[in-house]
Amino acid sequence: MSDDTQDHDDHSGSRRDFLYLSAGAFGAVGLGAALWPFISSMNPSADVLALSTTEVDLSQVEDGQRITVKWQGKPVFIDRRTPTAIEEAESTPLAELRDPETDEERVLTPEWLVVIGICTHLGCVPLGQKASEDRGEWGGWFCPCHGSHYDTSGRIRKGPAPLNLPIPPYAFLNDTSIKIG
Ligand code: FES
Incomplete structure (x- = not known):
């Protein structure tokens, strides 16, 4: 040859x-x-759904740390937000948002953001749960599939995704634990 x-x-x-x-x-x-x-x-029936809740102990989560838990087979991102991340989320003018929602509407308490970690474009799981991952231009999450950027409130800021990361139903059981579902 x-x-x-x-x-x-x-x-x-x-x-x-x-x-x-x-x-x-x-x-x-x-x-x-x-x-x-x-x-x-x-989707399962209502009685099965009632059992499909996830309790999460938050006591070991540090300031600025993000964890992922599974709820009904979906990844849920929990972010113990830093004061800077909260300030960025709260000070964003609604006019800049594609899917306008205030940060206040998306959290029960500013320190904790809880969102379903599935990109609203075509369903990929965005990056950003680890500090070493690309968090996009607004410091929230970045979906590498087609380049969607989410901010520190999980709101869509750039790229093809049409909607903010959804908020699952959840409640605080006490200061350091929540129940999702
Ligand atoms: S699935 Fe996330 S940008 Fe397309």
């Missing part, structure tokens, strides 16, 4: 790999998008 042939093979090989990876990435997004409506169409 001549060097030229070898070169040619290498290039077509990497192009094949690229095409394969791209198809895989689109496939994954497509599957995610199809999956959530399917699950929600199988």
Whole structure:
């Protein structure tokens, strides 16, 4: 085999790999998008739902720390927000928001933000739960699937997602624990 042939093979090989990876990435997004409506169409009856609650002990969560818990199969992001994150969320003018909601409407107490961690575009799970991850331009969450940015109140600020991250039903049981659902 001549060097030229070898070169040619290498290039077509990497192009094949690229095409394969791209198809895989689109496939994954497509599957995610199809999956959530399917699950929600199988919603359990009210008595089963009553059992489908999640209690979360928040006593070990530090200032500025985010944790993820599962509720009814969905990831729920809980953020013990820093004073800076709260201030940014509260001072944002409603006119700047695509899905206008005040921060006050989205929390029970400013220190704790509780949102369902599923991008409202096509259902990916956004990045930002770990401090090392990309949190987007507003310091909240970033969905790498198509580039949606959420702020420190989980509100959509940029990218294709139409709505804010949803708030699950939840209540405080005491100062350091909540019940979701
Ligand atoms: S799923 Fe498309 S931006 Fe999040």
